[in-house]
Every structure is written in C-alpha cells, then in structure tokens.
Amino acid sequence: MVNIARLRADTPGCENQVFLDSAGxxxxxxxxVDTTVAHLRREAEIGxxxxxxxxxxxxxxxxxxxxxxxxxxxxxxxxxxxxxxSWTDFFYSxxxxxxxxxxxxxxxxxxxxxxxxQRARHSGAVVEAIPSDGSGQLDLDxxxxxxxxRVKIVSLVHVPTNGGLVNPVAEAARIAHGVGAxxxxxxxxxxxxxxxxxTELDVDALSATGRKWLRGPRGTGFLYVRPExxxxxxxxxxxxxxxxxxxxxxxxLAPDAGRFEFWExxxxxxxxxxxAVRYLLDLGPAAVYAAxxxxxxxLRKTLQEISGVTVRDRGTQHAGIVSFTVDGLEPIAVRDRLxxxxxxxTVSHRGSTLLDMTDRGLGSVVRASPHCFVSxxxxxxxxxxxxxxTA
Numbered sequence: 189m190v191n192i193a194r195l196r197a198d199t200p201g202c203e204n205q206v207f208l209d210s211a212g213x214x215x216x217x218x219x220x221v222d223t224t225v226a227h228l229r230r231e232a233e234i235g236x237x238x239x240x241x242x243x244x245x246x247x248x249x250x251x252x253x254x255x256x257x258x259x260x261x262x263x264x265x266x267x268x269x270x271x272x273x274s275w276t277d278f279f280y281s282x283x284x285x286x287x288x289x290x291x292x293x294x295x296x297x298x299x300x301x302x303x304x305x306q307r308a309r310h311s312g313a314v315v316e317a318i319p320s321d322g323s324g325q326l327d328l329d330x331x332x333x334x335x336x337x338r339v340k341i342v343s344l345v346h347v348p349t350n351g352g353l354v355n356p357v358a359e360a361a362r363i364a365h366g367v368g369a370x371x372x373x374x375x376x377x378x379x380x381x382x383x384x385x386x387t388e389l390d391v392d393a394l395s396a397t398g399r400k401w402l403r404g405p406r407g408t409g410f411l412y413v414r415p416e417x418x419x420x421x422x423x424x425x426x427x428x429x430x431x432x433x434x435x436x437x438x439x440x441l442a443p444d445a446g447r448f449e450f451w452e453x454x455x456x457x458x459x460x461x462x463x464a465v466r467y468l469l470d471l472g473p474a475a476v477y478a479a480x481x482x483x484x485x486x487l488r489k490t491l492q493e494i495s496g497v498t499v500r501d502r503g504t505q506h507a508g509i510v511s512f513t514v515d516g517l518e519p520i521a522v523r524d525r526l527x528x529x530x531x532x533x534t535v536s537h538r539g540s541t542l543l544d545m546t547d548r549g550l551g552s553v554v555r556a557s558p559h560c561f562v563s564x565x566x567x568x569x570x571x572x573x574x575x576x577x578t579a
Contacts, residue, residue, distance in 0.1 A: 190471060190479045195561040196366035198467075206531040206566040211349070211377060211509045211557035216460070217467050222406055228525035229510040231456070233261035240455045247455065250462035254410055257473065258394065264418065266411040267449035267458055271376040272299045274395035275517055277448045278372055279303055280424040282341050286312030289339045291331070291369075293349035294320040295356065295544040300374060304343065314339070322546075324502025326355045332363050339369040344391070347360045350536035350553055351511040351546065352484060353503025354382065361390040370417075376400065381470060381480045381508045381559075392417055398457075401508070401559065403482070404464035405457040413445045423448050471560075479560035480508040483567060487558060490571045496578035500553050503530055511536065511553040514578055519552040522577065527575045 196202055201215035228241040240247070251262035268274045280303070284290070290304045294317055304315045313577025318334065321327040342364040344357055361371045373391040375384055386394055394412040398404030413421070413576070422441060424432060429451035431439045441447045468476060487510050492495050496515040514522050517537040526533055537552045538545035545551070558567065 189562050190475050192561070194565060195471075196563070199561045202561050203565075205531060206570050207531045207562065208531065208556040208558050208570065210381075210401055210403070210559040211555055212534045213399045213406060214401060214559055215561070216403050216405065216464065218531040219467055220404060220460045220464045223463040224456045227459050230455060236455065243455065244272055244457060246459060246462065250465070251410075253462055253478055256413075256469060257384065258379075258412060259387050261415065263444035263446075264386075264412055264415050265454065266413065266445040267461075268409045268411060268449070269407050269454070270409040271395045271397035272409075274409050274448075275300060275372065275374060276303050277423055277425075278393045278411055278413060278421075279341070279343075279393065279446075280307065281421045282370060284308075284311040284313040284340055287338055289311040289336075290315045291318050291334060291339055291342045291364075293318055293326060293343060293345045293348075293384035294318070294547070295350070295353070295355075295541055296343055296373060297349055297376070298346050298540050298542065300332040300343050300345075301542070307502050315368075316473065318342075320502075320544070320547075323353075324351075325353050325504060326360055328356060328359055328399060335364065335367045335369065337367055339364070339367055340387065341370045341372060342493040343372050343374065344475070345374045345377075346382070347507045347509065348541055348544065350500075350509075350541045350555065352488070352501040352509040353505075354378070354505040354507050355503075356393065357389050367474055377509065378507065380479060381405075383473070383477060386412055386414075388441060398464060402461070402464050402468065402557070405454075406460035407454055408457050408461040410461075411445065412447055413448065415444065418445045418447065421447070425450075427451055463490050476560050480558070481506075483558040483560070483562055483564070484508045484510055486564065487567050487571075488555060490567065491574070494571065494575050494578060500550065502545065508557050508559070510556045510558075512556070513550070513553055514574070517577065519554045522574075525577055526570075526573060531570050531573060 198217040251265040319327045319330045370392045373394045374398045379396035398408030399406045430447045500511040
C-alpha cells in the first residue's frame with residue numbers, strides 16, 4: 189500500500205488541482221525537479237562538459253535503474269529523447285524488402301503506423317493490421333492466422349493511448365516468434381503503471397517514455413533491445429557515440445544497445461529520469477501499480493453511474509487510463525470546462541489511433557488517467573463536477 193500523504197507531499201503540483209493526465213505528461217515528484225534543476229545550475233557554473241563528466245557514474249546508473257525495473261542489464265538499454273525516437277530507431281534498423289510484411293496492432297499509435305507506412309512505401313514491404321477480438325484486445329487467433337515467413341516485424345501496443353485495455357503481449361510474442369518475426373513493444377503507456385519484465389514478455393525490443401507514468405521529465409525515453417539481437421543490428425543513424433571511427437574508411441559499432449544512442453543529449457533530463465525511476469523503485473513498483481489500478485477502477489465504476497456519461501474502455505484487463513464521452517458535449521468542451529474547475533484531463537483524437545477509433549465510430553474521447561498520488565477525494569470531486577456538466 190502506498191503512503192498517500194508522502195506521495196502528495198512529494199508532488200506539489202497536485203495540491204491545488206485534480207490532476208488526471210498521467211497518460212499525457214504526469215506531475216513529477218520533487219526529487220525529479222530538484223535533480224534536473226540542480227544539474228542545469230551546475231552547467232551554468234562550470235559548463236556542460238565538465239558538469240556531465242562529474243555525473244558519468246550517475247548517467248550509467250540511469251540505465252541500471254531502468255534495467256532493474258524491466259529485468260534487463262544496463263547494456264541492453266539505450267537512452268533517448270522520447271518513446272517515438274526509441275521505437276523508430278529500432279524499427280528503421282530492421283531490414284525490409286519487397287514482399288516483406290509488417291504487422292501493426294489494431295490500436296497502434298499514429299507515429300508507429302506512419303513509420304510503418306513510410307518504410308513500406310520505400311522498401312516494397314506491406315503493412316497489415318492485426319484485428320481486435322470482440323473485447324477490443326489483440327485477436328490472438330487472427331494473429332496466428334496471418335503469420336508466415338514473410339512477416340519480419342510485429343508491432344504490439346501494450347496499452348493504447350485512447351483507452352484502458354491491456355493487450356496480451358507475451359502470448360502474441362510467442363506466436364510471432366514461431367515464424368521468426370521480431371516483436372517490437374510500444375510500452376509508452378505501460379512503463380510505470382504495469383509490470384514490465386522483458387524476459388516474461390519475450391519481446392525483442394521495447395520503447396518507453398519518461399514523462400508519463402514514470403513521472404520523469406519531458407524529452408526522455410528509453411529503448412530496450414535483446415542483447416544478442418542488438419549485437420547484430422546497425423541503426424540507420426550513427427555518430428561518434430554509437431560507433432567509433434577506426435580508419436579513414438572504417439568504423440566500429442558500439443558493442444551493445446549503446447549503438448542506438450547519440451552523444452549529444454539533455455544530461456539534466458536524463459538525470460531526472462534516473463531520479464524518477466529510482467523514486468518508483470523506492471516506493472515499490474507493485475504497490476504503485478496496485479494503487480493506479482485501484483483508482484482507475486474506482487473512477488471507471490463511478491463514471492458508469494453518471495447519466496449521460498459513457499465509458500469507452502475496451503478489453504478484459506484494464507490499465508490506468510479511463511476514456512469516456514459525455515452526451516451532447518464534445519470531448520474538447522468537456523476538457524476545457526473541467527479545466528475551469530481546476531481538473532486536468534486530456535482528449536484523445538481519432539488521428540492518434542485511427543483504425544480503432546474509426547472502427548468504433550468515435551471522433552475523440554476524454555481521457556482521465558489517475559496516478560497513485562491522486563486521492564479518492566479528488567476522484568469524487570471530479571465525478572461531482574462531471575455530474576453537474578451533464579445535468
């Protein structure tokens with residue numbers, strides 16, 4: 189069980205609002221802000237190079253902490269500026285040619301789908317969507333029926349951006365590996381709110397962001413690559429960090445996932461990400477995950493009892509995102525009216541998850557995503573204001 193008093197004391201941003209947008213960009217704990225700002229001040233004192241050199245051990249420790257969270261060694265982790273950067277860095281490194289097949293999830297994110305379509309256009313590969321089953325989650329039988337030796341990569345989304353379902357990743361990965369396909373997991377909405385064990389999930393690569401459920405700074409993310417696979421891949425972009433210039437016409441790639449990193453980075457933000465992950469580890473990830481699930485389920489049930497509100501979440505297992513619509517009000521109007529009451533939610537538009545939203549006939553949904561620092565009194569206040577909007 190989490191200590192709600194400690195969590196709220198550590199999160200000054202939750203004092204004067206009901207914050208329900210950790211699926212967008214969460215409120216960082218005080219230690220993350222202090223760590224990030226302190227390094228920026230140090231850079232101002234002695235310059236960025238010297239300041240970074242002072243923190244080399246701590247920067248490596250960011251990978252150690254992430255590895256502890258997802259059950260991987262630090263050599264399997266590459267730090268980046270976003271989940272999208274991590275995802276595309278891996279995806280664009282997978283060789284593709286005419287006739288190859290790329291499978292994407294029915295609830296895949298727009299950035300992933302756009303990258304897949306671009307690569308297909310330039311390589312002669314084709315993109316196909318894995319259907320969803322009656323509950324809305326990935327249809328495992330359909331996936332099995334689609335697979336053959338031409339499938340080179342399967343893009344799986346753990347939790348979609350527009351709702352609270354959780355896809356059966358481990359089962360899907362096992363099926364995809366049966367034909368030798370690579371499995372790339374978008375864990376952007378699950379890192380920090382659901383258990384992530386890359387061995388149990390059996391994925392070849394995993395991308396995640398720092399700013400959402402991990403509560404790190406914006407402009408941070410990471411990529412996990414299965415070590416034996418990383419040693420065989422050449423990223424589409426290299427610099428003097430991801431490779432060494434060893435001769436006039438020769439270069440040598442970094443031996444591990446570091447080949448997916450560039451030298452230039454936001455050191456302060458990465459140190460902040462490390463502080464965020466260590467804060468989660470200190471709280472106890474299982475307790476945090478349980479608290480998020482409890483709040484989301486409480487909110488889901490509460491909203492179902494409000495006349496004029498329709499909960500839009502699908503799936504059989506649910507995560508911390510609660511999506512809904514309000515009769516007679518556009519989701520943007522709901523968001524803005526709630527903001528006037530110091531309640532922060534966001535809107536997920538059809539363009540972000542085109543296949544799923546089109547299939548359901550939805551243009552947009554309101555998205556509420558309570559983290560563990562949100563109190564049940566906050567959730568009741570949110571429900572009360574929403575009830576008044578529907579009256």
